[in-house]
Amino acid sequence: MLNKIKTRRALVGVVGLGYVGLPLALEVAKAGFRVTGVDLDKSKIKALRAGVSYICGVDHDELTSAVNSGRINFTSDYSSLADVDIIDVAVPTPLSKSKTPDVSCIIKAVKGIKTYFKPRKLVILESTTYPGTTRELVVNELSAAGFMPDEDFYAAFSPERVDPGNKTYGIKNTPKVVGGASSTSAELAAAFYECFIDRVVTVNSCEEAEMCKLLENTFRAINIGFINELTMMCDKMGINIWNVIEAAKTKPFGFMPFYPGPGIGGHCIPLDPVYLAWKAKQYGFYNRSIELASDINENMSAFTVDKLLRIMNKHKKLLNGARVLLLGMAYKSDVNDIRESPALTIYEKLKDIGADVGYYDPYIMSFRDSEGREIAGLKEMNPESLRDADVVIILTAHKVFDYNCILENARLIFDARNAFQGLAHDKIEYL
Numbered sequence: 002m003l004n005k006i007k008t009r010r011a012l013v014g015v016v017g018l019g020y021v022g023l024p025l026a027l028e029v030a031k032a033g034f035r036v037t038g039v040d041l042d043k044s045k046i047k048a049l050r051a052g053v054s055y056i057c058g059v060d061h062d063e064l065t066s067a068v069n070s071g072r073i074n075f076t077s078d079y080s081s082l083a084d085v086d087i088i089d090v091a092v093p094t095p096l097s098k099s100k101t102p103d104v105s106c107i108i109k110a111v112k113g114i115k116t117y118f119k120p121r122k123l124v125i126l127e128s129t130t131y132p133g134t135t136r137e138l139v140v141n142e143l144s145a146a147g148f149m150p151d152e153d154f155y156a157a158f159s160p161e162r163v164d165p166g167n168k169t170y171g172i173k174n175t176p177k178v179v180g181g182a183s184s185t186s187a188e189l190a191a192a193f194y195e196c197f198i199d200r201v202v203t204v205n206s207c208e209e210a211e212m213c214k215l216l217e218n219t220f221r222a223i224n225i226g227f228i229n230e231l232t233m234m235c236d237k238m239g240i241n242i243w244n245v246i247e248a249a250k251t252k253p254f255g256f257m258p259f260y261p262g263p264g265i266g267g268h269c270i271p272l273d274p275v276y277l278a279w280k281a282k283q284y285g286f287y288n289r290s291i292e293l294a295s296d297i298n299e300n301m302s303a304f305t306v307d308k309l310l311r312i313m314n315k316h317k318k319l320l321n322g323a324r325v326l327l328l329g330m331a332y333k334s335d336v337n338d339i340r341e342s343p344a345l346t347i348y349e350k351l352k353d354i355g356a357d358v359g360y361y362d363p364y365i366m367s368f369r370d371s372e373g374r375e376i377a378g379l380k381e382m383n384p385e386s387l388r389d390a391d392v393v394i395i396l397t398a399h400k401v402f403d404y405n406c407i408l409e410n411a412r413l414i415f416d417a418r419n420a421f422q423g424l425a426h427d428k429i430e431y432l
Contacts, residue, residue, distance in 0.1 A: 002123065002155070005086055006192045009033035014085040016110045018045055018075065020268070020338065021127060021161040022091035023056050027063060028172045029089075030072040032197035037085060038075045039113075049075040057165060057336045057364065079113035087193055088114055090139075091127040091161060095272065102131055102276050104138065111142050118143065120153035123189050127161045129214050129273055131280035134158075135207035140182050156182040157190035158207040160214030165267075166336040176200040180210030218273035219291060224259045225270070226294030229301050232261035232432065236308065243422055243431065261432060263305040263396055263417040264343025265298045266332025271341045302346040305417050305432065306354070309394065312415060312430045318391060321355035326390035328382070328407070329397025329418070330362040337364035344396045348376075361386070363401055384410040395420050 005011040011034060015026040018040040030036045040046060048055055052065030067073045074081075082088055092106035107128055114124065124143070126135050135158040140150055148154050159179045164170060177198045181187025187203050194201045204210050228246070235242040242261060250258050265271050278291040313320045332342035339345065344360075349371055351358045361379040370376050379386055382403065387393060387410035395407075398420035407414060408426060417432045 002086065002121065002189055003192055006189065006196065009196065011086040011193070012084060013037070014039060014082040014088045016040075016082075016088060016090045016114070017092035017106070017128070018042075018049065019091070019093065020056055020165055021163050022089075023049075023054075023059055024163065024172055025089065025091060025127070025161075026073060027059065027067055028197050030067050030070075034072075034196070036073040037081050038073060039077065039079060039082065040075070041077055041109075043077050046075045046077050055337075057338070058171075080117045082114060083117040083119055085122070087123045087125065089125045089127060090114075093268070094128045094130050094276075095268075096275055100275055102279055104130060104134065107134065107138050111138055115143060115146050118146070118148065118154075120148060122153075123155045123157070123186070123193065125157045125159055125190050125193075127159055129160060129218075129269060129276070130211060131276045132208040132211040132215070133280070134211060135180075136182060151183050151185055155186035155189050156207070157186045158210045159190060159194065160210060160217075162214075162217075165338050166333060173197060174199050176202055178202050178204060178210050178213050180204045180207045180213075182207055212277075215273050215277040218269045219277055221259075222265065222270050222274045222298065223290055223294040224257070225262075225265055226297040228259040229261050230297050233304055241431070243419055260419070262301065262343070263347060263432065264301040266340065266342040266344075267338060268340050271295075271298070302343045302350065305343075305347055306350045308430075308432065309351075309392070309415055310354075312413070313392065316413060320351070323356050323391040324389060325351055325356045325358045326379075326386065326393045327358065327360040328362070328393060328395045328402060329399055330360055330365045330368060330378070331397050331399075334398050334418075335364070335400055339365055339368055342397075345370075347394075347396065359386075359390075362397065363399065382406070387411045 013029050013034045014037045015022050016039045018038050026036050026038045052061055052068055054061050054064050090110050092110050095103050097103045124139055126139055135156060140156045143154050144150060157179055159177055162175045177194045179187055179190045179201055181190055191201045191203050232242045246258055249256055274291045274295060278288045281288050310320055330342060330344040331338055348358055361382045367375050367377045392413045392415055393411040394415045394417060396417050398418045414429045416429055421429050
């Protein structure tokens, strides 16, 4: 196996072709491996076979080139994994409605892999999850099917570190953490990633690697929760939190800036701390800092709408019946990712109040509301659409927005993402 990896003769399968799996599959193919990408969504497979990317950051030409070269193929059939040597699982791990981990996609993936499993494979899990998942859902399941660890299969966990829209750090130059179910498994997984990633960091176990991912994102969630709480406090005290942060940033040691916003989004920051808190409870440990930060961050959308109500009252306008234009529905700038976006919650809250809500986001053509209805956005942002709105709310500061056009034509701007940071203007109200 080690020789096949180092000589690029190992066949690789990637299960789950989303924001993690698709870029990974292309990077592996670029490194010289032959890759099979598997996803149960047949519409995705059809698009990928045609060279059409649905992920920001995955270039259409690069995808087409990889497909045409024969280095990569896409399918919805798990039987295609029977003869591969390495299987990398990168499927979604959302939360259930009751805020508990939903690992059903991992379970389905392992079931599909197990159905056509042949001995001598390395199985790597990349999906963010709670400590113990790799042993419970991969090692134990394959062992129960009659396959022997370190004889018939090897297993490892390596947390994804994808940051959609990041122009500086991608798969190749972001250090990769690897933990194996055994030392041999760790060695093989590390050797695989070293073929296409600049630096690989090996830890002592799957559990350490799983915890590493949760530490990274829980650290961010708690600090964002802290700055969001300070934002609400400063709002009551009449202090501009942005000026405070800029001043604190001048300290060259002992301070790391975090910024407030209308909520947190994406697949990692809102979810990963909950995975950790859920697992901790099984050991009789209650992580109060996680619970508190999650509560604060989830309530920022309500704070945003409440502040908008106060701003509208100051301008002698009712929010009920007002025309509101939301700019940016994606959870962060310059991506087409709407997962867990606070903009969705703000949209629903404004509709419940009775506002006439529209939106523009060049990356999000439409989305489904809480009742499953498809909501389409404006095809373009123009002076007329800005002037027609009683208030324009900037929720995501996409670089493609024409901010001069917004300034010149909007009646009132509520900047919830601080796109105009440092710009004094009488039409702008800040979060």
